[in-house]
Every structure is written in C-alpha cells, then in structure tokens.
Amino acid sequence: MVRNKNISVIIPAAGSSARLNAGTSKQFILLDNKPLLFYSLDQFLVLDNLQEIIVVSNDISGTKSLLDNYGGDKSKIKIVAGGELRQDSVLLGFKELNPNTTLVIIHDVARPLFDLNDLEKCINCAEANGACVLACPVSDTIKKAKYDNDRLVVETTIDRRNLYAVQTPQVFQYKLLGEVYKKYCEICVDKPVVTDEAKLVELLGGKVDLVIGKRSNIKITYPEDLKLAEAILQNQKQELEIAR
Amino acid sequence: MVRNKNISVIIPAAGSSARLNAGTSKQFILLDNKPLLFYSLDQFLVLDNLQEIIVVSNDISGTKSLLDNYGGDKSKIKIVAGGELRQDSVLLGFKELNPNTTLVIIHDVARPLFDLNDLEKCINCAEANGACVLACPVSDTIKKAKYDNDRLVVETTIDRRNLYAVQTPQVFQYKLLGEVYKKYCEICVDKPVVTDEAKLVELLGGKVDLVIGKRSNIKITYPEDLKLAEAILQNQKQELEIAR
Numbered sequence: 458m459v460r461n462k463n464i465s466v467i468i469p470a471a472g473s474s475a476r477l478n479a480g481t482s483k484q485f486i487l488l489d490n491k492p493l494l495f496y497s498l499d500q501f502l503v504l505d506n507l508q509e510i511i512v513v514s515n516d517i518s519g520t521k522s523l524l525d526n527y528g529g530d531k532s533k534i535k536i537v538a539g540g541e542l543r544q545d546s547v548l549l550g551f552k553e554l555n556p557n558t559t560l561v562i563i564h565d566v567a568r569p570l571f572d573l574n575d576l577e578k579c580i581n582c583a584e585a586n587g588a589c590v591l592a593c594p595v596s597d598t599i600k601k602a603k604y605d606n607d608r609l610v611v612e613t614t615i616d617r618r619n620l621y622a623v624q625t626p627q628v629f630q631y632k633l634l635g636e637v638y639k640k641y642c643e644i645c646v647d648k649p650v651v652t653d654e655a656k657l658v659e660l661l662g663g664k665v666d667l668v669i670g671k672r673s674n675i676k677i678t679y680p681e682d683l684k685l686a687e688a689i690l691q692n693q694k695q696e697l698e699i700a701r
Numbered sequence: 702m703v704r705n706k707n708i709s710v711i712i713p714a715a716g717s718s719a720r721l722n723a724g725t726s727k728q729f730i731l732l733d734n735k736p737l738l739f740y741s742l743d744q745f746l747v748l749d750n751l752q753e754i755i756v757v758s759n760d761i762s763g764t765k766s767l768l769d770n771y772g773g774d775k776s777k778i779k780i781v782a783g784g785e786l787r788q789d790s791v792l793l794g795f796k797e798l799n800p801n802t803t804l805v806i807i808h809d810v811a812r813p814l815f816d817l818n819d820l821e822k823c824i825n826c827a828e829a830n831g832a833c834v835l836a837c838p839v840s841d842t843i844k845k846a847k848y849d850n851d852r853l854v855v856e857t858t859i860d861r862r863n864l865y866a867v868q869t870p871q872v873f874q875y876k877l878l879g880e881v882y883k884k885y886c887e888i889c890v891d892k893p894v895v896t897d898e899a900k901l902v903e904l905l906g907g908k909v910d911l912v913i914g915k916r917s918n919i920k921i922t923y924p925e926d927l928k929l930a931e932a933i934l935q936n937q938k939q940e941l942e943i944a945r
Contacts, residue, residue, distance in 0.1 A: 586852070595843065596922040597866035598896045600836065602911050608830070611909040614900045615859070622841035652842045656858045665855040667846050672925055678840040681916055688932035 462584065463508040465558040465631075466501045467550035470494060470566040471515040471539030482516055483677065484566045485523060488686055493677065494520075495527055496569030501562070502529050503573065511553055512566075513539040513546040544651055548638060554631070560584060561634050563654050564626040570689055571674045576626050578668045583628035588663055590628075590655045591670030592621035621667055624674050627655055637661045706828065707752040709802040709875075710745045711794035714738060714810040715759040715783025726760055727921065728810045729767060732930055737921065738764075739771055740813030745806070746773050747817065755797055756810075757783040757790040788895055792882060798875070804828060805878050807898050808870040814933055815918045820870050822912045827872035832907055834872075834899045835914030836865035865911055868918050871899055881905045 470484035484494035494512065501510055510533055514520040520536050527534075537553045539546035547563055554561065560583060564571070575591055582589035599615040634654070640661045641648065651657050655665045673689045675682055714728035728738035738756065745754055754777055758764040764780050771778075781797045783790035791807055798805065804827060808815070819835055826833035843859040878898070884905045885892065895901050899909045917933045919926055 590844075590855075592844065592846070592853075595866075596920055596926075597868065598900070599839065599843070600834075600865050600867050600899070600909075600911070601863050602836070602865050603863060609836075609865075609911040609913075611834075611899065611903055611911060612863075614895075614897075614903060615864070617896065619845050619847060619856075620859070621844050621846050621853075622839075623844050624841065651858075652861065653858075655844070655855065656842070659855055659858060665844075667844070667853040667855060669853075672923070673929060676840055679916070682840075684936060685917060685929075685933065688936035689929065691935065692928060692932035 462506050462559040463555070463557045464504055464506045464560045464562060464580070465508050465554045466510040466562045466564060467547055467554075468494070468497055468510065468512045468564050468566050469539065469543050469546040469550065470520070471513050471546040472543060472567075482514065482519070484512070484514065484520065486677070486683070488569055488683065489690055492523055493569050494523060494566050495529075497564055497566055498527065498529055498534065500571065500573055500576070501564075502533070507533060508555055508558060510534045511537050511550040513537050513550040515539045542650065544654070544657070547654060548641075551634065551638060558631040561629045561631050562626050563629070565676065567677045568625055568674055569677070570686060570693075571624070571626060572671050575668065575670045575674070579626060579628045582666050582668050583630060586664065586666050587633045588627070588629045588655060588658045589666040589668055590623050590653070591626060591674065592623040592667040593670055593672050595620040595622050623653060623655065623667070624670050624676070625653070627653060629654065629658065633658065633663060637663060706750050706803040707799070707801045708748055708750045708804045708806060708824070709752050709798050710754040710806045710808060711757065711791055711798075712738070712741055712754065712808050712810050713757045713783065713787050713790040713794065714764070715757050715790040716787060716811075726758065726763070728756070728758065728764065730921070730927070732813055732927065733934055736767055737813050738767065738810050739773075741808055741810055742771065742773055742778065744815065744817055744820070745808075746777070751777060752799055752802060754778045755781050755794040757781050757794040759783045786894065788898070788901070791898060792885075795878065795882060802875040805873045805875050806870045807873070809920065811921045812869055812918055813921070814930060814937075815868070815870060816915050819912065819914045819918070823870060823872045826910050826912050827874060830908065830910050831877045832871070832873045832899060832902045833910040833912055834867050834897070835870060835918065836867040836911040837914055837916050839864040839866055867897060867899065867911070868914050868920070869897070871897060873898065873902065877902065877907060881907060
C-alpha cells in the first residue's frame, strides 16, 4: 500500500484517577519506575508517518516537568489543556491538530501495554473503513447489578455473545472525526456523555470496525490493575530476553 | 457466627477448551508445571467444614490418572461423569452430592487463581442470603458487534454502569439450588442455556448477591490468558516471599 498519510495522536491524560487513590493524574503513576505516559510515548514515537502527539492535561506545568525527564524525542509532543469530561479533553486536543493530519489515534494514558502490531492493524483498518478500535471478546459472564443498602444484587444477566470489551488505541480518519465533532458541537442541550470516541461516531451515524487486540492491554483503573500490569510487563521482558 | 455447615464443591472440568487449542480438557493444562485442576483442589482443601469435592469430567480415566499424581488429600475428592453442556455437568455433579451438604460451591477449573479471603466472603454472604457470586465492576467500554463478511462492525455500545464481570467460585445454599434444579428439570422443552448457575437461580425467581472479587482471578479461555496467569502467579509468589 502506498502510504500517503500523516498520523496524529491524542492522549487524554486529564483524568483524576480517583479510583486508583493515587492522588495524581494517571500519566504520573509509576509502572516499574517509569511514568505511565512514557510507555505510550515510546510506542507511538516509533510509528512511521507520525506527525505529532498531543497530550491533553489539566496539569500543564506538571506534564511539562514530567516531559523534561523524558528521554525520547520531544519535538513532536505538544501539551494542551484539558476539559471537564474525557470527551471534552479529546475534542480540545482535536482542535489543536495540524490540519494535514489524515489519521487520528486516540489513546488512554491508562493503557501503557498496547501492542504495536495490533495498532498497525487498527491503523490499516481505519484507513480503509473510517474508524477502528481494538477489542477483545468478553469471556466472563456479565451481569447488571444494583446496590440494595449494603447488598449488591443482580438485576439481570446480559447475553455475552457478540460482546466485546473495547480498548484504546482507537483510530479515526481525520475527516470523519471532524464531521462527527461538527455534528456534536451543533447539539446545544443534552450532549451525549460517552466513554469513547467510537461511541460518538456510532451515535452520529458512522460505522466502527473492531480489530481483535490482546487481553494484556489492560486499563489501569484500580490499584490491583497496577500489580497486574507489573506482572504482564515482567513477563513481556522475559519473553524479549528469550527471543534475543 | 456458630458454624453448622457442610460445604461441598463441584468443579465442572468437562469442557473441551477448544478456544485454547490445547487439544485437551482444561483441567490438564499446565500452569507453571502444575495442572490447572490442582490449583483449585489446593485452595478448596484448606476450607473449614469441607465435606467433598466433586470433579465432573468427560475423561474419567484421564482425571483418575491425573489425581494419582496429586500430592494433596484425595479422600474427599470424587470424580463424576459430565454431560454435554457445562450446566448439565454441574447438575450431574449436584446429584452426587452428599445430602448433608448445606452450601454448594461451583467453580470453573479455568480459574486457578481465586482468592481464599474472597471465597470466605462469598460463603458468608450465600449462607446469609442464598446465592453469592464473585464479580468485578466492568471498566472497559462494552460493545456489541457482528461480523459482516471479514469485518467485525459495532452494532451498539452497552451502558457499562452497573455492569459486573462475574467469576467463580459461586456459592449457593444446597436447599435453594435443589429447588432451582427441581424447577429446571420440570422444563420439558427449551431448557434455558446458561453460562453460570447464578443465571439459573435468577431465571427461576431467586436473588443472587455479588461480592467484589479480584481482577487477578482470570478465566483461562485463550492461549494468551495462560501467559497472563503465569505473570499473575509469579507476582503472587514474589509478594509471598516479600511478606515472609
């Protein structure tokens, strides 16, 4: 495939990570003594056709200080102020993109362990079809439950067939995402609250493809996820050593 | 609490583990050189008030040979022939239970890494309320998707609020489960197909409680899950060493 593309990355890193009790934004959290943000930067910086990486933060000076200690190429990294909701932050990042961009990658800083080959598949799929997201088939039984005083009681079991747990990176054609945001910004009242940009594309009439990713691309939400991430990382390092 | 209870465990281990490409039932799969089944046996055998463990298998002689190499107490372990579906196997196991049983634990052999403290909480909750299951809040966005030729395309995004990924062990009062199975067996046509016994309880009018478990209690479904389990296990061993 002849590649005539410019890839831009938006990393929303403005969340407060309240569920981690870390007292800090997730980008600063250390995994094996390295801030979460650096994992994503390291990975994106090896992409061909990378134009820029926009880190959206509510702590601009903190993020700047953090990047002072980053050993990789900083020339393509920009810091942009975030909004109230995750989706606001991504939109603020989007507005700062170089209009030469052809593909936009949106990636949560809380997923430091995504696989570059999976990302490549996602990029190719979005290039062909418009929007593509990494996902894994759900293998647990999923139930909807509600607190009844102290008890958490099941309301219903969801049919798990055809259910996928979606991850980031999510990749979108710049043009498509621009159209989606145009419609989104025209909504004056009751703007939809979404947990990912793919949902915005779906809501506003676009199609989203899934590419099967790896379960090891976990999202660090709770303190124990950090332990799990450490374990996965150790395992990946060992495998790299064996491969050498 | 005065404990006047007899706990029995049913381990359905009759599945073919087709998604693991292991060519063998999951009970035989090695995790850190130890068969998956042994992990669960080791854990359940330390329970107070344990009456019996019923392993439901479609390979009786294979399971017998496997148990010949088990170093723990085998006097409480019974092997029972399984059925076609997972739920059939559990029912066949249930029919073989000692009627002195007051609490039944149902546990998938594919989850070797459950936590004993979480199980204790689940036992106490089921003793008080009837049925209790370990679960974790869903932190990924969940989408329903369908294959359209080679493309896997999103149909809809499920609202993840109040969604829980349920695990095993699942604990039931023997009497409640007996009533549920009585109703279930009376259904002549279109017996419901379920992915866990909690769903049967729900369908037939019972309440199911959830107790929040650990994300590290993963289900080994795909080959990469085994790698993840190895990583978790290494991490747990290291923590144990540090604690010593």
